[in-house]
Amino acid sequence: MGKIVPLSIRFFDKILITDFCWEWIGAKYKDGYGALYKNSKLCRAHRISYELFVDEIPDGMLVCHHCDNPACVKPEHLFIGTIKDNVKDKCNKGRASGGSLKGESCPSHKYTEEIVLMIRQLYDEGGISKRGLAKKLNIPHSTVIRIINKDTWKHI
Numbered sequence: 001m002g003k004i005v006p007l008s009i010r011f012f013d014k015i016l017i018t019d020f021c022w023e024w025i026g027a028k029y030k031d032g033y034g035a036l037y038k039n040s041k042l043c044r045a046h047r048i049s050y051e052l053f054v055d056e057i058p059d060g061m062l063v064c065h066h067c068d069n070p071a072c073v074k075p076e077h078l079f080i081g082t083i084k085d086n087v088k089d090k091c092n093k094g095r096a097s098g099g100s101l102k103g104e105s106c107p108s109h110k111y112t113e114e115i116v117l118m119i120r121q122l123y124d125e126g127g128i129s130k131r132g133l134a135k136k137l138n139i140p141h142s143t144v145i146r147i148i149n150k151d152t153w154k155h156i
Contacts, residue, residue, distance in 0.1 A: 007038055008052055011073075014045070021072035022049075032070035049073035050080075062086050068093060103153060111139075116153045123148050 014026030014036065024034030024045045034045025050063045053075035057063060064086045067077040081089070103113055119137070122128055123144075130148060134141040146152045 007036075007048070011036060011045070011048060011052060015073055021067055021069050021077060022074035023069075024071045024073050028071065034071060034073060046070075046073050046078055049075055050078045054078065064089060103155060111143075111147075111153075113153075113156055116147050116156060119144060119147050 014024060014034065016023045016025050026045070027035045029035050029044070035042055036045045036048055037043070038048055044063075046065065047057060047063045050057060057080065060082075061080050062083065062085075063078050064081045065072055065077055066079060067074075069077070072078075103116075115137075119133060122133060123130065128136070130144045131141050134144040137144075143152075
């Protein structure tokens with residue numbers, strides 16, 4: 001029977017320590033995160049790193065990256081957070097869909113500020129439903145709802 005190699009040794013065999021990150025050079029998931037077996041289960045390498053060098057990961061929590069490098073497993077670059085924390089971090093760093101750009105300055109915008117304000121004004125004046133507005137303007141009902149509720153275009 002083969003000799004069992006400790007997790008920490010298998011872990012260090014799969015990293016390249018650079019001046020900034022510890023780059024995972026072993027197997028990776030499609031999204032660029034490292035992959036390593038732990039207790040016969042394939043796990044994300046940055047989570048293993050956190051457990052090896054920092055602490056246990058509380059149930060339901062993520063291990064996020066300060067460096068935004070999915071292949072990084074350097075313990076100092078990792079932090080515990082919720083999904084909400086991770087999304088907020090992503091937005092603060094301008095990596096969210098559309099980044100931190102708002103309204104017409106966002107490359108993926110579909111409507112102008114003028115149209116958004118018109119939608120809100122028509123709805124506020126009454127006499128037309130959200131569904132009616134969507135039909136009249138030939139835009140999705142869900143978009144009208146998000147604009148009126150300020151789920152989108154919050155800044156105006």
